[in-house]
Amino acid sequence: xxxxxxxxxxxxxxxxxxDQASILSVDKLLAIxxxxxxxxxxxxxxxxxxxxxxxxxxxxxxMTEIDGSGRPKELxxxxxxxxxxxxxxxxxxxxxxxxxSEQISxxxxxxxxxxxxLTVGQAWKVLDPHEEAEKKAEKKENEKKDN
Numbered sequence: 001x002x003x004x005x006x007x008x009x010x011x012x013x014x015x016x017x018x019d020q021a022s023i024l025s026v027d028k029l030l031a032i033x034x035x036x037x038x039x040x041x042x043x044x045x046x047x048x049x050x051x052x053x054x055x056x057x058x059x060x061x062x063m064t065e066i067d068g069s070g071r072p073k074e075l076x077x078x079x080x081x082x083x084x085x086x087x088x089x090x091x092x093x094x095x096x097x098x099x100x101s102e103q104i105s106x107x108x109x110x111x112x113x114x115x116x117x118l119t120v121g122q123a124w125k126v127l128d129p130h131e132e133a134e135k136k137a138e139k140k141e142n143e144k145k146d147n
Contacts, residue, residue: 060110061087
């Protein structure tokens, strides 16, 4: 399925969600000494590059998952290589990428584990638009049955 990998995540107000990693660093945070410096830093967070589906997908594919006890989740070498190869493909792809259903399922699962509802809700709609349409159709059908 063709996916718009350049999708820009939005705030609830409809503004582009900034990519915090593009401007956030520990050094910058540690250098803040006054409230004015914090407010200035906060302003730079809002001006960062937009956070895209491409960035979210690459992030989750390359991160080490942590289990419930705080230890790295055990993955076979083959699984790690598959994730690495998919991350490379997504990183270098054009605005649309053709993904297999298994790849989409993996990305949905990993994004759900790594991000909050604002990102997950949007990512899932872009990654699997047919699921959203099926849910709406099912809801309409159930409403008809109730009436």
